[in-house]
Amino acid sequence: MSSEKKKYTERQQQIAVFANALAHPVRVAILDLLHSQPCCYHGDMAEELPVANSTLSQHLKVLKDAGLIQGEINPPKTKYCINRQNYTIAYTLFACFFEDALETTLSQEGIIQCE
Amino acid sequence: MSSEKKKYTERQQQIAVFANALAHPVRVAILDLLHSQPCCYHGDMAEELPVANSTLSQHLKVLKDAGLIQGEINPPKTKYCINRQNYTIAYTLFACFFEDALETTLSQEGIIQCE
DNA sequence: AATTCTCTTCGTATATTTGCGAATAATTTT
DNA sequence: AAAATTATTCGCAAATATACGAAGAGAATT
Secondary structure, eight states, X not given: OOOSSOOOOHHHHHHHHHHHHTSSHHHHHHHHHHHSSXXXXXXXXXXXXXXXXXXXXXXXXXXXXXXXXXEEEEXXXXXXXXXXXXXXXXXXXXXXXXXXXXXXXXXXXXSOOXX | OOOSSOOOOHHHHHHHHHHHHTSSHHHHHHHHHHHSSXXXXXXXXXXXXXXXXXXXHHHHHHHHHHTSEEEEEETTEEEEEEOHHHHHXXXXXXXXXXXXXXXXXXXXXXXXXXX
């Protein structure tokens, strides 16, 4: 009962998942915060970002489900940090994706390397 | 009456726009097709992809609005191709974004270069 | 035990996304 | 001029995303 028509490759779906996580500016802003320090508490982010507390929780969940961040819950505080392993995977997927399109101009300069 | 609280930077918004364009697997698949050839007709894509014609048009519009592709309309046919200029911008934004987070492991190896 | 602090979940409202078929537009072919 | 070809737009339905305040959970403090 599986294949009526070709669906999408794992790679295509994985790119979409990571891209979807970055598809809202507040989530990019959240990650920017986590780039500038090893970890960050929910409350500290809430002060910096123009969304309500509950909304922030939702966005953090999206990022966590996509695998880009991980949370350490020690009530009443929650500490978040980047998931470096998946970040590396995401970086490679995006780099190779764009390299595919731009290889004629970029690969010659040795800026990026795929496979 | 402008700033009650900081909104998002242009960069954060631009990343979100590009990411949103890649946030659906069929759009990644569309771009994959355009990577493998200089241009492609709507009809040729419709044969390869598991979506209806009208749905394909919508996704193409999303990609076009984000600036990742451009269309050349010669009715009854429409030819699409990658927008290389914006592709380069997108590539740079994503590379620098991930580099920010991974710089301790990647920048030392000279894989990526920002600024 | 009650209060406080922090964060998540729930409930709700609104907007956007995704999908398809039918109808439309624009050209080429018959 | 009629028919065929190709792609977009329209109209609709269903699902998902976004946002907030209120309510709830979990631990520390009073």
